Amino acid sequence: DAKTTQPPSMDCAEGRAANLPCNHSTISGNEYVYWYRQIHSQGPQYIIHGLKNNETNEMASLIITEDRKSSTLILPHATLRDTAVYYCIVRVLINAGNMLTFGGGTRLMVKP
Amino acid sequence: KAGVTQTPRYLIKTRGQQVTLSCSPISGHRSVSWYQQTPGQGLQFLFEYFSETQRNKGNFPGRFSGRQFSNSRSEMNVSTLELGDSALYLCASSFTGNSYEQYFGPGTRLTVT
Numbered sequence: 001d002a003k004t005t006q007p008p009s010m011d012c013a014e015g016r017a018a019n020l021p022c023n024h025s026t027i028s029g030n031e032y033v034y035w036y037r038q039i040h041s042q043g044p045q046y047i048i049h050g051l052k053n054n055e056t057n058e059m060a061s062l063i064i065t066e067d068r069k070s071s072t073l074i075l076p077h078a079t080l081r082d083t084a085v086y087y088c089i090v091r092v093l094i095n096a097g098n099m100l101t102f103g104g105g106t107r108l109m110v111k112p
Numbered sequence: 113k114a115g116v117t118q119t120p121r122y123l124i125k126t127r128g129q130q131v132t133l134s135c136s137p138i139s140g141h142r143s144v145s146w147y148q149q150t151p152g153q154g155l156q157f158l159f160e161y162f163s164e165t166q167r168n169k170g171n172f173p174g175r176f177s178g179r180q181f182s183n184s185r186s187e188m189n190v191s192t193l194e195l196g197d198s199a200l201y202l203c204a205s206s207f208t209g210n211s212y213e214q215y216f217g218p219g220t221r222l223t224v225t
Contacts, residue, residue, distance in 0.1 A: 013197070034212070043202050043216025045157070087155075098143050098206050098214055099168045102155035 004088045009107040012082075014071070018075040020106050022088030025069040030092050034062060037084040044087065044102075047073065054112045078110045114138065116217035117203050124223045130191040133220045136185050136204030144186040146178060149200040158201075161186055162209040171213065190222075198224045 005023040012018040012076055024033065035047040048062045050071075055062045059076040077080055087105040115179055117136045125131050137144050145168075148157040157170040161180035178188040184205075200221050205212040 032115075038155075043204070043219055045216065046165075046213040049212050096186070096212055097160050097162070097168045097209060098145050098204070099157050099160055100145075100155075100204075100214065101157065102147075104154060 004090055004103050006086075006088050006103060006105060006106045011109050011111060012075075012078045014080060014110055014112050015077055016080065018078040018108055018110070019102070020073040020086050020088075020108065021070065022073070023070045023100075024088070027068050027090050028092075031090045032092070033062065033068075033071050034089040034091065034100070035060070035062065035104075036087045036089065037082075038087070038105070039081075039084040047086075059094045070101065078108075080110050080112065083110045084108060113162060116203055116215050118201075118203050118217040118220050120220060121218065122221045122223075124225060125193050126225055127193055127195060127214055129193050130189060131193060132163050132189045133201055133222070134204075135186045135188075135203030135205075137186070137203075141205040141207050141215070142184050143206045143209050143211065144180055144184065145188070145204045145206075147202040147204065148172070149202060149219070150196075150198070152192075155202070157203055158188065166197060167209065191225045195224050198222060 032048040036044040038044040050062045064071045085105040143162045145160040146206045149155045152196045153171045160168040199212045200219045204216045
C-alpha cells in the first residue's frame with residue numbers, strides 16, 4: 001500500500017471548515033483513499049473513501065486532485081466533537097483483505 | 113444493531129504470563145481484524161480472519177496468535193508477555209473480506225507489569 005504524509009497537528013475554530021490535507025504521491029491506479037478518525041480513547045471510525053472523484057457524505061467531503069497524488073478531507077462546520085486524530089490511508093479494495101495501514105495521522109483540535 | 117464488543121476492557125498481567133482477548137463482531141460480519149496501538153508505534157495491524165481463516169498477518173512475533181470461530185467471534189492470544197506488549201488492542205469487523213468500511217470496537221487496554 002502507498003505511503004501517506006499528513007501534518008501532525010492542526011487547529012480549527014468551531015463552526016469553521018476544517019481542511020485536512022494528505023499527500024499520497026506514490027498512489028497506484030487501483031488504490032483508494034480512505035479517511036478514518038479516532039476520538040480519544042475510542043476505536044477508529046470510518047469517515048469516507050474515494051478513488052478519483054470527489055465524494056461527500058453526511059460527515060465530510062473528500063477532494064482528490066486530478067493526478068490523485070493528494071487529497072483533502074473537509075469537515076464543513078467543525079464542532080468540538082470533531083477533535084480527534086484523522087488518518088488518511090490508501091489501499092486497494094479488491095482481493096486484498098481488510099488490512100489497514102495507519103500512519104501518524106493529523107491531530108485536529110477544534111477550539112471554541 | 114449492537115456494535116463490536118471487546119472483553120475485557122481492561123487487563124493487568126505480569127511479565128511471562130499469557131493473555132486471551134475476545135472480540136464479538138457486529139452480527140452478520142464475517143471478517144475480524146486485530147490492531148495494536150501504542151504511543152510509540154501507533155496503530156499497527158496484527159492479523160485478519162475471514163470465515164475462520166487467517167488472511168493477513170502483520171509483522172509481529174509468533175507469541176501473538178489468533179483464531180476465529182464459526183460464529184465469527186474471534187480471540188487473540190499473547191503468550192510470554194513482555195512489558196512492551198502493554199497497549200490498546202483493537203478489534204474491527206466488516207461484512208465481507210473486501211469492505212471499504214470497518215467498524216472498530218472500544219479496545220482492550222492491556223498493562224503488563
